[in-house]
Amino acid sequence: MSFSVNSTGSDNTQLGRRHLLVLALVFLVSAILTCLLYSRTLHIGFLLDDFVHLDYASKACAGDTSGLMRAFTGNWTGQADGLTSFRPGISLSMVADHFWYHLNPIGYHATNLLTFSICSVFCGALAYQLVDSDSFKQRASTAVTAAILFAVYPLHAESVSWIIGRVDLFCTVFYLASLSLYFRFRKSGQYLFFVLSLIAFLLSLISKEMAVTLPVVIAIAEVLLPNSLGWIKQSVNRRAAYFAAFAALLVAFAVLRTVLLGTLVGGYGAGNLRDFIHSRHRFFNVATLSKILFGVNEEELLAPGFGKIAFSSWIGIFALTIVRLVQPLNRIRTFAFVAAWIVVSVLPTFQIWQISPNLVGSRLFFLGSAGLCILMALILVPTFKHLAATENHKILAFLQSSRFHLLGCAFLLTLAITWSVALQHNLYPWIDAGRQMQVLHSRLVDLAKGGQVNSVILLNLPQDFEGAGMVGNEEILHRMLKPPVTDADYSRKFSIYKDPSEASTGVMDVGLLKRTYENKK
Known part of the structure; x- marks a missing residue:
């Protein structure tokens, strides 16, 4: 008996160390890639709306908090840009940066890079949590891959390079943190993670209203993932109560925001359910969807051969995706969850959903890009353990052969390289x-x-x-x-x-x- 107890404790300790090792590796990879890819953005300086936020930040640091308090009691930008929003968390971040860096824009950009690195870490952490395999190698590889893809994704140039683009960075980092903490809670049953998840959700809401989709994503997870990821079994009523806690927090936030701003929807224009229904065609815009896959600024010249390579790699990835659907049902449910998350995450942008040829509006997909990178990692990272019986099934045997895994790795490498090239291409204008x-x-x-x-x-x-x-x-x-x-x-x-x-x-x-x-x- 004593041996059994000690062995279990030793196994848990070893598992905990492995989790920390993966987290440290993902952070290291994310930090290195962020520095390599985005270091030039440190010298961009202040652009456009950045100057609007320097005013109240400077006054707040000098003792006059009236401008800062307006961010907590009314419209974030004072209707200067036609945007109706409530984002006091971003105002606090600007005040903090001004306190430390005054008018040195390098410090503000450094905050963006640090936050972006942490976004990559949580992207990797969620990928790690979503792998249903017991193979540590499989889970670690998927986590690192998701973090790398997120770091090199070309549509991130706007949100990272522009200081006030941090609205997407802060919203996403807390959104991903909340989702990861919730998954940890459902796996361990420790309510501390549940409370921390709710706090992170609130921080995401006060950074940008895109976070309103999180309760829906939680509900989808509860429908599709419990059996796939080995979560602690709970009654339907208990799981509904978890969702209700997130929904209640969202309702409280919505009521407060409506009282302060005089409108429930906000954004650019009034907006209502009828407008949402009429604007559904925007989400099927082919040009915008192609930008999500290739992410190239058309106003900057790029080598003609790049497009052919990128297009060929996506043809292979789509083919591989179809083939990878030959999986156990649990894994298909995981794929379905991530795909649903991507779709739900962009719904709040119905008023203005469009990515222009010069990538104006690419920030609208910043949150959704986390789901895309996780899905690509889940699909393209080789499976290190057999997922189905292969006896007398030549097709299944080939799908789990080393040659097929190498094919997936080749597509993965090509995707990472083409995205990296496109990212550098997109940074030049900034x-x-x-x-x-x-x-x-x-x-x-x-x-x-x-x-x-x-x-x-x-x-x-x-x-x-x-x-x-x-x-x-x-x-x-x-x-x-x-x-x-x-x-x-x-x-x-x-x-x-x-x-x-x-x-x-x-x-x-x-x-x-x-x-x-x-x-x-």
Whole structure:
């Protein structure tokens, strides 16, 4: 008896060490890849809406918290960009960054990179938890693969490179943490993990409203996964109570948000159930779906051969996916859960779901990309143990042969390489936009300090550079030309020429230009 108890304790200790080893390995791989792939983004500087959030962050650090409190009691951006949102968690992160780094943008970008690395870690952790095999090698390989795919996924450029793009980073990191903690709770039965999961869900909600889908994902998991992953058996009522806890937290958040903002849906426009139904066709847009698979900015030139290689690899992956459906039912349920999670995760974007040719809007799939990378890892990582009897079944024998596993590894390697190349390709516009903004800001400040002019009308200020946000509008221009960004308020000397007919005719209204100048003067 005593030997049996000691042996069990030793086995549990060894298993716990293995879990920690995988987690450490995934973190190491994620950190290294993030540094290698994104280190150049540290010098991009502030872009577009970043300047809006520097104002209240600076004042809060100086003792004036009125601007920060508005993020907790009303619309996050004050309707400056037409967006109705409630994201006080992001405001707190901006204040924290300003406290540590002041106006040094490198620190803000470092926060983005760190958060992104942790997203990759939780992506790997969830992949580890979703493998139903007892093989440690199988689970560890799947976890590392999912983390790598998430790190190199090309549509992450916008969310990681843009400081305020952290709304997706923070929402996703807490979302994945909540889901992983819930899985841990259902496996161990320890309620501490359940409480931590609820806390992480709340943190995700106050970072971005995309997190509203988590209770639905929890419900889908309870339907499909308990038998597949060896969760502790619970009654239907008990499992419904777990879901109800998440749903109750969501309802409480929705009520608070509605009271503060005056609308339940928010986002860009009012939105309601009828709008959601009418917008369903957006989710079947072929151009957007192709961006999810290939993720290439069409405004940046790329070698012609890249498209052929990427397309060929996806043909092979789709074929392999169909073949991998020859699996036990439990594994098929896991595949179905992840696929459903991907679909559900993008539903809140129904008002604006679209990824443009220059990848504007790619951040909308940041949360969904975690599910995609996990699904690819589950499909492409070789199975180290036989999943079905192969006697007298030549097809099954081939599907579990080393040659077939090598084929899966080849597709996996090709996918990782093509995504990495596309990611570097997509980062160029953001790096160039950062350089252009720094030059523009420097020249405008020098012009204002020179004292040679009293009024300047700026023409053709770019909203973006190949999809990377820059100035956008006069409010952003003015915010980047007054404290805390500059030592004095130079914004009064500058305005932007805005001709409503210019976009359609290409002809400048000289009279309007003159009136704009005289009004500014």
